[in-house]
Amino acid sequence: MKKYVQVMMLAGAALTLSACGNLKNSDLANNATTTSNTKKKGYQTTTTGKNGYTVLMKNGRYITSPISGLTATDNDNSVDTRELERGLIQISKGEYSPNSFVFQEGQYLDASTVTDWLARKSKNNPEGLNPEAGTKKNYNPYYLEEIIEQDYLTGSNPNYKMGGMSIGLALNSIDYYQKVKDGPEYQQTISRSQQRKFGEEAAEKIIARLRKKKALKKIPITVGLFSKTSKDSLVGGSYFAYGTADANSSKITKWKSISEKTQVLPTVGSNKAINSDDASSFNSFKSAVQDYFPNISGVTATLRYENGKLAQENISITTQFYGYEQTQSFTRLVLSTAKKYLPKNCPIEIKIGSVDNVQALIAKETADSAYQVHVYGGE
Structure with missing residues (x-):
């Protein structure tokens, strides 16, 4: 398992705001300047631009997710990262209105848990979502490459509580593997129907596991299925389906298709x-x-x-x-x-x-x- 360095969303938001006028006059710049000079306590919020979410900060700092950058293999394509996050936010806007919810990067999934989930299922790792490798002749690919979490909160300072959650499942369209160590690299193409079947099944397993957490029992949980591109692609992948499990349910009764091309x-x-x-x-x-x-x-x-x-x-x-x-x-x-x-x-x-x-x-x-x-x- 390899953890890749990602640019934090705060930096991305600053870049966006800088393109839209004088950054030093923006709310984000004011927050960033203030937090560098004083020690703030409790929660603060900042906006990410027109039609964007209000973002929750704690003690003057942006709250990052502990699972950012975790991937199942080393075959990650960096151009997928932005689309994986951006696309899930766009899906979430239809479920959790920016007028009613506050955004923060996911805080309920930890690195150890997601590392186990992304690994292959085995006797030593029964929580693994990817299948056992199989044999050299009948190889089972890594379907699930990455998981991201986004939290959507309701309430007001200082009383914020979970109002909804979105999970992005990044699914490989091509799995790269070696039959023997240091041997030649092979590729196995994963069809959209295979991606969707695996993704829908994995989604319900993940939701069922999340429901064991007290704070997540009575909130809607949205899951988006994202198709990753080949590792040398110049464009990022895209979401092709999403669905929401109602509060107290681990089932997504209706999946909606998404048509995106880049x-x-x-x-x-x-x-x-x-x-x-x-x-x-x-x-x-x-x-x-x-x-x-x-x-x-x-x-x-x-x-x-x-x-x-x-x-x-x-x-x-x-x-x-x-x-x-x-x-x-x-x-x-x-x-x-x-x-x-x-x-x-x-x-x-x-x-x-x-x-x-x-x-x-x-x-x-x-x-x-x-x-x-x-x-x-x-x-």
Whole structure:
């Protein structure tokens, strides 16, 4: 079992807020500045942006989950991490309204417990959710790669209590394994139907185990099934189903399907764009940006579609210049070019930077909001 280092959600929230105006004037920045200079006691809250959850902090610090980064194998793809967390929050918004619930990373599953659950079932580990390895000829793959927990609380300071919980199950679409130590690597593809069957069964086992905790007996528990991509994929995986067990129940009576697709532009080889109009607008944007400065190393975009509709477009522009005025001038050009060519009906984030760091952010959080700009190192 290997524990991978993850960027905390607080840092991600700060990055998002910095793209939406002057970070030093945001609630998050105020909290972060205050907690570094004083010793706060009890609970505090901060928001993560428009339509986001209020996040619970304790003694001036963000509360992290003890199981973050635990995986069943070493075949993890880091691009899956953000989508695994982001997607579960999106699912949770439909079950636990940001207007009524406060968010914190999961606190009820500990590392030791989840390590056992992610391992293979055996006499020594009856709690294992992954099946025994089987034989060289009839190998049983690792289906379940990762578990994340998110807690949704009700009440007010200082009397918060659990109101709901969401669990994300990251399921492998490909399992990589060796038949002998240091031998060649093999792959076993896991179909969507196999993922779903295993995921639904594992979900009910996990919920039944969670119900043994007093604080979790009378709350709804939502479980999302996430399909991981291959370990060399440029895009993250996506959720394909979710369901909620009512309070006092370990059964999910209805699973709902989710249709999400992610694509990187420009396409490579024989891959076709999911939407030709979106690809065309990106290509026009890319050409205009590259014509402006000769030392642009690359312009790529990651597009996420929900039910066939573009839901998010993230663009990365890699530069080879570091001067402040160059960055300022280029950022203004990118902003005007984005307004001219990019879709107007979805959130967009544009990162400008070198290989080592981000120099500027241009973003609009919602389909109908205006672009906001932040140049790092600027006034």
